[in-house]
Amino acid sequence: MKLQSLRRAAFGISATALLVAGAVAPAGAAPAGAAAEPVLRDLAAAHGIYYGTAVTASKLNGTYATVAAQQFDSLTPGNEMKWGSVEPVRGDFRWSGADAVVDFAEAHGQKVRGHTLVWHSQLPSWVENGSWTADGLRAVVADHIATEAGRYKGRIDHWDVVNEPFNEDGTRRQSVFQRVLGDGYVAEAFRAARAADPAAKLYLNDYNVEGINAKSDAMYNLVRSLKAQGVPIDGVGLQAHLIVGQVPSTLRANIQRFADLGVDVAVTELDIRMTLPATDAKLAQQKADYKAVTQACLAVARCAGVTVWGFTDSDSWIPDFFEGQGAATPYDENYRPKPAYYGIAEALGWTDGGTGPGPGPVGGCTVAYGVQNQWSTGFTAQVTVRNTGTAPVNGWRLDWTWPSGQRVTQAWNATVTQSGTAVSASNASYNATIAPGATATFGFNGSWSGANTAPTAFTLNGAACTV
Structure with a gap:
């Protein structure tokens, strides 16, 4: 009975990561070796x-x-x-x-x-x-x-x-x-x-x-x-x-x-x-x-x-x-x-593969997003996620929304999915765990037109991160 309204800094980049070629995956695709957060x-x-x-x-x-x-x-x-x-x-x-x-x-x-x-x-x-x-x-x-x-x-x-x-x-x-x-x-x-x-x-x-x-x-x-x-x-x-x-x-x-x-x-x-x-x-x-x-x-x-x-x-x-x-x-x-x-x-039929209820809880996180190269219709970006909590994050998914309609065309060190302006990046098999104080870094190529404004909000396993 819907009465009235429904209520109401960048950090250091980790060492050079292994480049893994890969295209943007279909929405809901699971990262290898880890249970995907259900969509x-x-x-x-x-x-x-x-x-x-x-x-x-x-x-x-x-x-x-x-x-x-x-x-x-x-x-x-x-x-x-x-x-x-x-x-x-x-x-x-x-x-x-x-x-x-x-x-x-x-x-x-x-x-x-x-x-x-x-x-x-x-x-x-x-x-x-x-x-x-x-x-x-x-x-x-x-x-x-x-x-x-x-x-x-x-x-x-x-x-x-x-x-x-x-x-x-x-x-x-x-x-x-x-x-x-x-x-x-x-x-x-x-x-x-x-x-x-x-x-x-x-x-x-x-x-x-x-x-x-x-x-x-x-x-x-x-x-x-x-x-x-x-x-x-x-x-x-x-x-x-x-x-x-x-x-x-x-x-x-x-x-x-x-x-x-x-x-x-x-x-x-x-x-x-x-x-x-x-x-x-x-x-x-x-x-x-x-x-x-x-x-x-x-x-x-x-x-x-x-x-x-x-x-x-x-x-x-x-x-x-x-x-x-x-x-x-x-x-x-x-x-x-x-x-x-x-x-x-x-x-709806989701199972977690025996690892618990989806990717692990997050006690705190920060995200550094940077465009490393940009040209007339495309760009390369790198994203680093730091676990600022006191417990390991076991399995992760980083979500954001493009403010200017950009699209990811290729990604490495993560499986990236996109639906409209909503983007999700899920861990690869080798970087599924982020220890307290540690980071995970991935990169991607994307396309843009008109503007290439950086995202202003990210969530890690549903928890809002400091940008």
């Missing part, structure tokens, strides 16, 4: 589903952008497509935030879930408090859908057409749309969305409908009725704002019964909160819960995918709305993967 989007694609995240447009830079691009193949604008964001004043449309998310997704080969066209919350005052006749409000809703869905026609994979139409007991929520237009507003919204964006999948979305209960029964009956009327509904979204240890036992059966109505199902806003502080036991249970939700989706053929509602605790809405609770996402506030991240990966 959720690649693991999910192998099962025919997507794994996505909600994002905040203003944060799509630096480490946040790197992780979002590297790990997820679907993006949902957390707030940027809501009515209050795009049309706060009647006729005054503001698209910069929504455009930024769509442009970023397209640059990184990601789908976009449009969220949301008709919702009772985060409405501008002129809609919420207007003195409407049925014909007047109907025209306003139709115009809003035609304008927003029409702007992104052909660029949105799924639209959450109607969001949260039910109360907890299964009765209709008395939103301005329900009060003025009655039950028929849902069907009207879906028909308007189909007319505006014929290729997009159209979803009904709600929370606390993950298990079989009065609210999900009401949603089931509505979907069945809409299908019987010939209304163009393609999918059902189960938000899944859950609590640690409380994944509904009927989740899989509930997904299946909606699928049996002839619609797709998606887990659209997954987070699993806990009472703070986080403990090893709570994090272990959270890992099991994320794994269980992902497995439930995989078990039903018509489950299209899973979206986490923010991938990092620094961008989670939970602490602002549930006092004393948080730590609800797969990454901590410093972009370090939590056990939940590995639970998702394990559900």
